[in-house]
Amino acid sequence: MTNKYLTIYNCIVEQIKSGEIPPQTLLPSENELKDQFDTSRETIRKALNLLSQNGYIQKVRGKGSIVIDISKFDFPVSGLVSFKELASKMGKKPRTIVNELSLLKPDGYIRQQLQLGSKDLVWKVVRTREMGGEKIILDKDFLSNKYVPSLTEEICADSIYQYLEHELDLTISFAKKEIIVAEPSPEDRSLLDLEGFHNVVVIKNYVYLDDATLFQYTESRHRPDKFRFVDFARRTH
Amino acid sequence: MTNKYLTIYNCIVEQIKSGEIPPQTLLPSENELKDQFDTSRETIRKALNLLSQNGYIQKVRGKGSIVIDISKFDFPVSGLVSFKELASKMGKKPRTIVNELSLLKPDGYIRQQLQLGSKDLVWKVVRTREMGGEKIILDKDFLSNKYVPSLTEEICADSIYQYLEHELDLTISFAKKEIIVAEPSPEDRSLLDLEGFHNVVVIKNYVYLDDATLFQYTESRHRPDKFRFVDFARRTH
DNA sequence: GAGTGGTCTAGACCACGCA
DNA sequence: GCGTGGTCTAGACCACTCG
Incomplete structure (x- = not known):
């Protein structure tokens, strides 16, 4: 078959x-x-x-x-090493803390990123990822209410992604990532165990559905020592 | 045709x-x-x-x-924003300083990375990339002597890559990148204008020829504020 | 010249979306 | 049920490597 x-x-x-x-x-x-x-x-x-x-x-x-x-390669060949993988590799227990879950009017930046109208609402989800007792990653998700009518704390604590694909039948088809290094924001300082670190790695993620509409913007803010990204690039001539 | x-x-x-x-x-x-x-x-x-x-x-x-x-995308869709691009975008003059150019016996780490025999020699090239008067990037290249018999300071100050492809007729076919954030080494501190920054972004690059042999290992160490990476990933199902 | 991968064709059937 | 893209086929010619 x-x-x-x-x-x-x-x-x-x-x-x-x-x-x-x-x-x-x-x-x-x-x-x-x-x-x-x-x-x-x-x-x-x-x-x-x-x-x-x-x-x-x-x-x-x-x-x-x-x-x-x-x-020589430790797979996956390309892509971010996901939170769960990272945790299992280090033999540590992962944990997700939901700091915020709300449906709100997006500010200008988010509205622009998600290409929304002035009356559209978005879900804002803020989660902390903990590993071995340390808060390592801060995930901020913004999801268009048009595609995600409801969202609960249980779903966020588990996997938003699974909920979208299996419950809502949304198909994520591609994503554009941007990786930069930034100063920690006050929010980073309060929600992450930054220890002595003076920077965070910010991964901005633009997620598209299979009808090519942009429906999610995610910012994943990592403590720099736990960050790793692998890319496999074939020359295209 | x-x-x-x-x-x-x-x-x-x-x-x-x-x-x-x-x-x-x-x-x-x-x-x-x-x-x-x-x-x-x-x-x-x-x-x-x-x-x-x-x-x-x-x-x-x-x-x-x-x-x-x-x-919405500023191309290139995927990949590191190159030094020259970055410079031209910011309207600053780029400059390359060759700090070291030598043919030597590789240490254990490099020999392992390049999968060399105990008698093979490698070119070591260390270059600083300057932009707007600031030393932003430290490039360390290790090239197998088997494929690159000679190398001069002029070539390094211009573009090693161009020399390989056009003069030596080597065809680079693919590369694997790994991106991590690290503490600045003493070498970083001495060769880069790190200002107040406490981290560097390290891009490890493994470059392969079109017969699938690994021939170059490059470490590109960036000041975090000038680093940006864009990735375009299609879901593979 | 024999063998390799790269391109191109004309046709077939299938899985899916939509009206 | 019609049109869409997804898979698969059998065969053709070309460009390239290597002995």
Whole structure:
């Protein structure tokens, strides 16, 4: 039932991860794979392109597909290391504190960021993320009321994201992130355990639905010592 | 001579950028475009997938391809804002100071990062980037001697990258970045104008050639107030 | 010249949205 | 039910690498 090219992709990913296909070696050629998986070459190529995009292989014209040494990378290849991952990696218990949950008239900045009309309301959610007893991350979310009619403290304490995707059936399709370093605001100082740190890392997140409408603006403010971002960039020529 | 799907891609990009196809509207359907450009549907789809990957459109099954409002984005959609860009944006004159240029035996850390043998030598280049009279960025490059036989101060003061691609014909194919925030090292303090800042943003860069060999490791250390990173992430489902 | 990946085609069927 | 995009096929030609 799943896609053919996705199953082929996953199959090869497993072989690479397990070391069955060692780094720096060539994958079987597209024509060989076509026969092995009993499919057409274009379908094989779709799977290989996925592998390439996700950093598993490097395709070279006239030669073949080289397996990249991923052992150096701790995945996910790209993206912010999420709060839960970070916590589980450090073997610490994560905890979320909901500091604020309200439906209000957005100020000018938020209204502009979310491209709202003058009468639209937004949910404002402020949460602190705690790990090993330390308040590490301050998340400020602004969600358009048009798409999210109701929101409770329970949902915010768990996962807003899950609620949106599974309960409300909203599909998040892409996001634009901006990362900068800033002075801690008074709010940061009061809600985070900043210890001696003089800066916070601010990740501004613009989240779009699958009909290309902007519906959420999120600011995630991290204590600098616990921040890490990984990016995998393929040259586009 | 150029690719068909690329010329179609560029054609549509132009139409979107010029506003000829306004944001939030639907592109003609794949079948219409197929006839317009007198080609096959798969070729149209290649062009549309490129548009989608680069943030110009959002494809929705059963509906069509929606043009995304890119006017909100200041391009490049993804990636580090480069030193020269940054400088030109602020209307300041950029300057590069070469602090060190040497061919040496790598220490354990660098040897491990570059996956070198015990007898391989590396170029070490340390440069300071100055803008508006302030030393903002400290770049430390380590290049494998195997691929870069010679290197001069002139090249380093200009652009190492250009030298590699145009003089040595090395093709950089992809890079993995890691971004963290760290305490300034003594070297940072001496070579950068850190003023009151207590942190530096460190971008570790692993650069690969098109045969998937790792050949350069770069550390770019930024004063936090001048750092900005933009990322455009499409959900991969 | 044999083999590789890159592009392109014409056609098929499916899953989804919308009226 | 019609039109949309998503998947898949079998085959063609090209550009490139390498012996």
